[in-house]
Amino acid sequence: MDALLLSRIQFAFTIGFHILWPTFSIGIACYVACLSGLWWRTQRTVYRDLMRFWSRIFAMGFGMGVITGVVLSYEIGTNWAGYSRAVSNVIGPLFMYEVLTAFFLEAGFIGIMLFGEGRVSRGVHFFACCMVALGTLFSATWIIATNSWMQTPAGAVADAQGIFHVTDWWQVIFTPSFPYRLMHMVCASFLTGAFVVAGVSAFHLWQRRHLRTARTAFSMAMWAALVLAPAQIMIGDMHGRNTLEYQPTKLAAMEGLWDTGKGVPAVLFAWPDMDEARNRFAVEVPHLASLYLTHSWDGEVQGLKAVPASDRPYVPIVFFAFRIMAGIGIALLATAITGLVLRLRGRLYETRWFQTVAMAVTPLGFVAVIAGWTVTEAGRQPFVVYGLMRTADAVAPVSAGAVSATLIAFFLIYNVLLLTFFWFGARTVLKGPEGEPAHEAWRARPGPDRSAVGLATNPSLQTPQSGFQPAPGE
Amino acid sequence: MDLPLLFALVAAGAVVIYVLADGFDLGVGILFLFAPRDADRDMMMASVEPVWDGNETWLVMGGTLLLAAFPAAYYVLLPALYLPVVFMLFALIGRGIAFAFRLQTVRFRVVWDVVFAGGSALAVFCQGLILGGLIGGIPMQDGMYAGGAFSCLTFLGVLCGAGLVGGYALLGAGWLIWKTDGATQVFAREIAHAALILTMGMMVLVSGWTALTEPEVARRWFEGWHLLYLAPIPLLTLGVAAGLWKSLWSEWEVGPFLLAIALFLLGFSGLVISLWPYVVPWQVTLWDGASDPQTLGFAVFGVVLVLPMVLAYQAHAYWVFRGKTRHLDAYGTQ
Ligand code: HDD
Ligand code: HEM
Ligand code: HEM
Numbered sequence: 001m002d003a004l005l006l007s008r009i010q011f012a013f014t015i016g017f018h019i020l021w022p023t024f025s026i027g028i029a030c031y032v033a034c035l036s037g038l039w040w041r042t043q044r045t046v047y048r049d050l051m052r053f054w055s056r057i058f059a060m061g062f063g064m065g066v067i068t069g070v071v072l073s074y075e076i077g078t079n080w081a082g083y084s085r086a087v088s089n090v091i092g093p094l095f096m097y098e099v100l101t102a103f104f105l106e107a108g109f110i111g112i113m114l115f116g117e118g119r120v121s122r123g124v125h126f127f128a129c130c131m132v133a134l135g136t137l138f139s140a141t142w143i144i145a146t147n148s149w150m151q152t153p154a155g156a157v158a159d160a161q162g163i164f165h166v167t168d169w170w171q172v173i174f175t176p177s178f179p180y181r182l183m184h185m186v187c188a189s190f191l192t193g194a195f196v197v198a199g200v201s202a203f204h205l206w207q208r209r210h211l212r213t214a215r216t217a218f219s220m221a222m223w224a225a226l227v228l229a230p231a232q233i234m235i236g237d238m239h240g241r242n243t244l245e246y247q248p249t250k251l252a253a254m255e256g257l258w259d260t261g262k263g264v265p266a267v268l269f270a271w272p273d274m275d276e277a278r279n280r281f282a283v284e285v286p287h288l289a290s291l292y293l294t295h296s297w298d299g300e301v302q303g304l305k306a307v308p309a310s311d312r313p314y315v316p317i318v319f320f321a322f323r324i325m326a327g328i329g330i331a332l333l334a335t336a337i338t339g340l341v342l343r344l345r346g347r348l349y350e351t352r353w354f355q356t357v358a359m360a361v362t363p364l365g366f367v368a369v370i371a372g373w374t375v376t377e378a379g380r381q382p383f384v385v386y387g388l389m390r391t392a393d394a395v396a397p398v399s400a401g402a403v404s405a406t407l408i409a410f411f412l413i414y415n416v417l418l419l420t421f422f423w424f425g426a427r428t429v430l431k432g433p434e435g436e437p438a439h440e441a442w443r444a445r446p447g448p449d450r451s452a453v454g455l456a457t458n459p460s461l462q463t464p465q466s467g468f469q470p471a472p473g474e
Numbered sequence: 475m476d477l478p479l480l481f482a483l484v485a486a487g488a489v490v491i492y493v494l495a496d497g498f499d500l501g502v503g504i505l506f507l508f509a510p511r512d513a514d515r516d517m518m519m520a521s522v523e524p525v526w527d528g529n530e531t532w533l534v535m536g537g538t539l540l541l542a543a544f545p546a547a548y549y550v551l552l553p554a555l556y557l558p559v560v561f562m563l564f565a566l567i568g569r570g571i572a573f574a575f576r577l578q579t580v581r582f583r584v585v586w587d588v589v590f591a592g593g594s595a596l597a598v599f600c601q602g603l604i605l606g607g608l609i610g611g612i613p614m615q616d617g618m619y620a621g622g623a624f625s626c627l628t629f630l631g632v633l634c635g636a637g638l639v640g641g642y643a644l645l646g647a648g649w650l651i652w653k654t655d656g657a658t659q660v661f662a663r664e665i666a667h668a669a670l671i672l673t674m675g676m677m678v679l680v681s682g683w684t685a686l687t688e689p690e691v692a693r694r695w696f697e698g699w700h701l702l703y704l705a706p707i708p709l710l711t712l713g714v715a716a717g718l719w720k721s722l723w724s725e726w727e728v729g730p731f732l733l734a735i736a737l738f739l740l741g742f743s744g745l746v747i748s749l750w751p752y753v754v755p756w757q758v759t760l761w762d763g764a765s766d767p768q769t770l771g772f773a774v775f776g777v778v779l780v781l782p783m784v785l786a787y788q789a790h791a792y793w794v795f796r797g798k799t800r801h802l803d804a805y806g807t808q
Pocket of ligand 1: 015018019021022023025026061062063064065066067068069070071072073102103104106107135136137139140143144185527530531534
């Protein structure tokens with residue numbers, strides 16, 4: 001394998017692993033902020049206990065997000081030097097603003113959010129939680145702006161050497177696909193977060209433990225899902241129509257559509273054959289794709305054959321990833337509606353089969369997020385900047401050997417990380433909101449206490465002064 | 475206004491803040507296994523836990539500043555330094571994750587202790603390799619890196635690595651003397667001696683070796699009367715080191731930390747004298763490597779308007795956790 005393919009695999013793997021944690025952090029940060037606010041205003045301890053419980057889990061996910069993210073910001077240089085050389089004028093400042101406005105904001109307040117409850121008042125704690133949540137949203141905004149520029153580039157021109165120069169910053173940031181992609185991603189994070197909360201509380205309900213907190217959380221999460229699931233599908237629909245306009249080839253790959261035509265069918269299932277440029281085993285619904293893409297019975301949709309074969313993405317990946325995502329969207333909507341029905345009948349907290357369902361759908365949001373990004377990124381191929389720069393020109397002058405070594409190491413390390421996260425995450429969940437604080441383990445194992453050693457040289461040190469300062473609100 | 479120059483100053487500032495801020499928490503990691511008791515380790519980790527994330531963010535800031543303002547440095551240096559950079563990232567992953575998980579376990583805490591200490595030390599050592607590779611110069615062709623995967627690994631890099639491990643450990647010890655008390659503080663006072671000796675020894679070796687092997691650096695320091703007006707830097711360094719040694723057992727608890735910072739600043743100014751004005755040493759100057767004026771013009775708002783705010787609330791975060799570290803500054807204490 002050459003350095004290009006290896007770098008693509010390494011990047012896809014590391015960023016695909018990274019995106020799981022932002023999805024989680026964005027959703028749960030907002031949930032914790034909301035709980036902190038409720039605890040501050042209502043003084044109900046159920047909110048406090050939930051807040052502490054979820055910030056423990058949040059801390060782990062956030063940590064994973066930070067360390068995998070730091071890797072990415074350097075990988076763009078280590079593995080995609082050709083890319084950074086060409087587009088640094090455009091994306092450099094966007095990354096810089098992400099650090100300045102988002103990462104520092106998160107980092108500046110995460111300490112207070114996680115460790116500061118005993119040192120600051122409830123209002124200040126709420127404020128810190130809001131700042132962390134806001135930081136995750138800012139971060140999403142900048143990084144999605146960057147990615148959207150690669151999908152639907154605007155406001156910059158390339159010179160003869162292929163270096164891009166910005167003509168209009170407004171256009172660079174607000175590219176045509178940016179608003180849809182941002183909304184779709186943020187909504188995806190909230191939706192995924194809602195189902196994580198629902199799944200964990202369903203587990204507690206199912207175990208018949210922690211009933212007080214589990215009911216509250218389950219109810220909150222199911223209300224949120226009821227709003228977010230349909231919203232996500234609506235945004236996805238708008239997103240798709242935007243793609244039809246600006247990245248028709250990608251859209252044709254998502255739909256598995258080879259020939260341009262009017263009144264095109266929706267392909268429910270098929271095996272897209274790249275060599276023969278046609279679908280095998282197709283199951284289709286006539287006119288449906290025209291209907292949802294153009295909102296007219298006979299609307300025209302461009303097919304893959306409109307561009308030469310060398311400009312087409314690898315269709316099966318895009319095609320199936322899209323179906324996985326959309327299928328999950330519908331499954332989550334169905335779950336949310338079932339929850340409403342049970343709630344109206346007053347059986348939301350007691351129906352055991354529904355608790356099993358809620359636990360089962362917990363990971364689906366993450367699967368949909370990965371599938372969605374696969375659609376977006378693989379559908380952009382063979383370009384790294386859509387229509388303007390090919391992925392093959394993006395690679396860095398690194399040796400294939402070095403990349404394979406690091407790729408294997410990433411693979412091992414990330415899998416260990418994931419297992420560790422599940423291990424400790426599961427323990428925290430098992431212990432539940434009303435268990436003892438996570439660090440019951442302060443029982444220090446004994447060792448030589450050497451506080452006397454050397455102090456003789458300086459008598460004034462024999463009474464170690466403590467700079468202990470009571471903080472406000474204690 | 476000379477925007478590339480402004481950004482060079484900001485980037486230098488970001489590197490300094492990174493080295494000092496992440497320096498002490500990496501240093502605490504380096505010292506971790508040397509501490510005699512588990513209670514010391516708990517205390518050491520608690521003392522940096524609320525702030526390490528913000529400190530590490532300066533590393534990200536450095537990377538993105540290069541990408542935004544000096545792309546040439548970004549896309550030449552990173553492939554050139556591929557292995558040490560990626561292994562530094564692996565090491566940072568390990569130690570970062572130890573923060574999240576160490577406290578959650580009793581039986582396997584030792585494992586996390588080793589991960590935390592090993593990750594910290596490896597990350598710092600890789601930074602030394604990077605520094606050494608940088609001083610040694612980067613081979614380039616057609617505006618891209620043109621060397622092999624291992625050409626950045628040099629003897630100088632190993633010396634720099636050992637020096638940085640010592641220096642960060644010194645910062646970490648200074649931080650612990652300031653932020654803890656009792657047995658943990660005594661431990662920090664003791665170990666600081668070793669760290670200081672290692673740092674000073676390596677500083678001398680690195681300076682000597684560079685002067686011998688890098689003619690460009692030697693010229694800057696020794697040509698004509700240069701040494702005469704550059705002499706204050708090494709002299710001051712010696713003075714600070716002596717003061718630091720004396721302060722280790724004094725009542726001035728913040729002293730060792732401040733003096734360690736001074737030591738780093740002096741070392742950094744020596745580095746700037748040796749490398750200025752190159753962003754890729756001996757190949758690309760900061761004016762040649764800068765990005766478009768309209769890109770810098772857009773980025774400058776962030777530097778002028780947002781950066782001061784960032785500094786303000788970072789300072790605030792330190793203020794909230796002022797005073798000696800308390801054991802229970804951990805998750806959701808009542
Ligand atoms: C939709 C959102 C989103 C997307 C597409 C990405 N990230 Fe991310 N990133 C976040 C949302 C986020 C976040 C929510 O803000 C994180 C997750 C947890 C956290 O600490 O912040 C984060 C953390 C994070 C960090 C650590 C920040 C710190 O030190 O605190 C870095 C350096 C990056 N990311 C860099 C990247 C790069 C280079 C990406 C793409 C190439 C990328 N992220 C995709
Ligand atoms: C979290 C969001 C993202 C995910 C999950 C994601 C996922 C992917 C995947 C799966 C690939 C491999 C595609 C292939 O090789 O077929 C890829 C490639 C790439 N992406 Fe993204 N991406 C994301 C955001 C971004 C952003 C924000 C940037 C820009 C700065 C970016 C830049 C690239 C580059 C440079 C490549 C390599 C070239 C290529 O193969 O296209 N990605 N990404
Ligand atoms: C039936 C429902 C859905 C539809 C119609 C839909 C539509 C789309 C479309 C058209 C894209 C590709 C946009 C492009 O790159 O041009 C996309 C991407 C994406 N989808 Fe969906 N989606 C649906 C459900 C979901 C769900 C449930 C999730 C996650 C919980 C999700 C997460 C994503 C993500 C993360 C991306 C990549 C980022 C982006 O380009 O926005 N989607 N979606």
